[in-house]
Amino acid sequence: MPAYTEPDGHPGLRAALARHVGVSRSVRAGADDVLVTQGAQQALDLVGRVLVEPGDRVAVEEPGYPPARRLFRSHGARVTGVPVDAEGLVVAALPADTRLVYVTPSHQFPLGVPMSLARRTALLDWAERHGAVLVEDDYDSEYRFGGRPLEPLQSLDRHGRVVYVGSFSKTLLPMLRVGFLVAPASLRSALRTAKHLADWHGDLTTQGALAEFVDEGLLARHIRRTSREYAARRRAVLAALRDRLAGRLDPVPSAAGLHLAARPAPGSRVDLAPVVARAGERGVAVASLAGYCAERPRPGLVIGYGGIALADVDEGIRRLAAAFPPALLG
């Protein structure tokens, strides 16, 4: 007989995800700690429903991920953008009354910098002292191109302060709408109730198929194979930026994910908004960093390589270079 099931999602997928994030990210989780969501966005929504009262302070990164900012604001939060430097979120700049901090430590969105270990520890200490919850969005860290990644906040946390959020949108497809969260024991029952109220549970047919995909090792294989491809594209973007835009754009150092950011080189004063528009007219989609800043616009570009063939990268950057004002071409 057809029946509804548990709000946490397909038990097989929860177990498979717990193993997967344990191996790939050293996240400490059993199947019972995992709640399957409709993408990372629903994970943020559930956290908002459970933890945010109208008027509560929520801190997000600046620049940061606009859907997260908008989501917390929709729950009535006072959302404050906290600056990001070369080590990640500036913990010293967090307002003292912050109830919840949304961060992307593995690959800061959109700058790409990983949060340093010192900053991770400082953020966890801060959360413990201020009674705040940290939402760690680990949306694309399966793709990493440097050395060993730093431990997630979730596995460094000793006080149950971190909700870890993952998604299949980058590894597989955004249209799958499958993400998940790993919550501390104290929040689990409330998050489960919030999920039940929102949509009872997700699509168990897709979740069951995904569980087999993960269990049979196909996800890990897919990530290994696509990592090689993305690494090649990333090298090609960096090489083309060096060849064609040195002196005008400086890539921000990063070692993960499917995009990178670049800032105007020192001394370069070009207005990047028309560059983005002209590049678009030439069939090249890049985003302005300013579009990810809600409070303090910063100049720069965000360049994705998830959707471009390796063979097209150099031509894409050539067209981007051609979109710069001629007077500035060296």
Ligand SMILES: Cc1ncc(COP(=O)(O)O)c(C=O)c1O
């Ligand atoms: C920072 C960040 N978090 C999460 C996601 C994925 O969200 P979802 O799982 O809702 O598709 C993205 C996708 O672009 C992202 O950039």
